[in-house]
C-alpha cells in the first residue's frame with residue numbers, strides 16, 4: 001500500500017450528513033484524518049503486528065485492509081482473500097451462533113453444501129456448548145470472539161486480520177488460536193495482528209508497524225520496534241496528566257488541519273509518483289455527480305409537475321403556459337350522487353363478505 005489516507009467528516013447530527021449531499025462545498029464540515037499517508041509492503045507468509053496508543057489508526061488501517069471501509073486516497077494492492085476477526089465484527093445480534101455461522105460463511109462465498117461440511121468443525125472450534133443456539137446478543141465479548149475466530153479460520157483466507165480478538169478470550173482458547181495462527185504462517189499465509197499486548201506481538205509477529213496519530217512511526221523487525229515502543233510508553237507514562245493531554249491534543253490538531261496540499265508535499269518529499277495520492281474516487285461525491293443529481297432532481301420535479309397538472313408533455317412543450325393553468329374539470333360519466341350510492345353499496349358488500 002502507498003500513501004493510504006482516511007479522512008472522516010465529523011458531522012454533528014445525522015441530518016447534517018444528508019444536507020452535505022446537496023452542498024457544493026464542504027468547507028464548513030470539520031474533517032479528521034485518521035490516516036495521513038501510510039506506506040507498507042508485506043509479503044506472503046509474513047505475520048505483521050500493528051501497535052500504537054489508543055486512536056493511532058490501527059483499526060482504521062485493518063478495516064481498510066479487510067475491505068470493510070474504503071481509503072480516501074492511496075494505492076492498495078491485495079493479492080488474495082482477506083478475513084477479519086474483530087470482537088463481534090459482522091455478527092448479527094438477533095441471530096443465533098449457528099445462524100451467524102451460516103450467514104458469515106455464505107457471505108464469504110461458500111455454498112450451503114460447503115457450509116454443511118465445515119459447520120461441525122466450526123462449532124467444535126468455537127466450543128460454545130448450548131450457547132451455539134442462543135442469540136449472539138446474549139454472548140460475552142469472549143464468546144463473540146470465539147465464534148468470529150472459529151468462522152474466520154475455517155473460511156481459509158489468504159490474509160487473516162486479527163483486531164484485538166485474542167485479548168478477550170481465556171487461556172485455553174488463546175492457546176488454540178495461537179496454534180492455528182502458527183499453522184497459517186506455516187502454510188505461507190499473511191497475518192495482520194492488532195494488539196495492545198506486546199507479549200502476544202513478540203510471540204506471533206516477524207515485523208511490526210507502529211502507528212502514531214495516523215502516521216507510521218516505525219516499521220521494522222519485531223524486537224527493534226517493540227523496544228522503541230516500550231521506551232516511548234515508559235516516557236509517556238512519566239508525563240503529568242496535563243502534559244499528556246497537550247501532547248495528544250497537538251497531534252489531534254494536526255490530524256484536523258491536515259489536507260490534500262500537505263499530502264502532496266509528503267509524496268514529493270518521499271519522491272513518490274504523484275499519481276499515488278489519486279486512489280479510487282470513492283467515499284465522496286464528485287462535483288460532476290452532484291450536478292448530475294441536481295439535474296435529475298429538476299427533471300423529476302418537472303415531469304411530476306406535468307403529471308400533476310394532468311397535461312401531456314407534448315402539450316406543455318408547445319404551450320409552457322399551460323403548466324401553470326388549472327385544467328378544466330372533467331364531467332363525470334355517472335352523476336356523482338349515483339356514484340356515491342354505488343360506492344356505499346360496494347363497501348357494505350365488502351364488510352358483509354369479511355364478516
Ligand SMILES: Nc1ncnc2c1ncn2[C@@H]1O[C@H](COP(=O)(O)OP(=O)(O)OP(=O)(O)O)[C@@H](O)[C@H]1O
Nearest residue numbers: 008009032034052053054055056057058059060061
Ligand atoms: N467513523 C469515524 N468518524 C470519525 N472519526 C473516527 C471514526 N472512526 C475512527 N475515528 C477516529 O480515527 C482515529 C483512529 O481510530 P482507530 O479506531 O483506527 O484507532 P486505534 O488505533 O484502533 O485505537 P484503539 O487502540 O483505541 O482501538 C481516532 O482518533 C478515532 O477517533
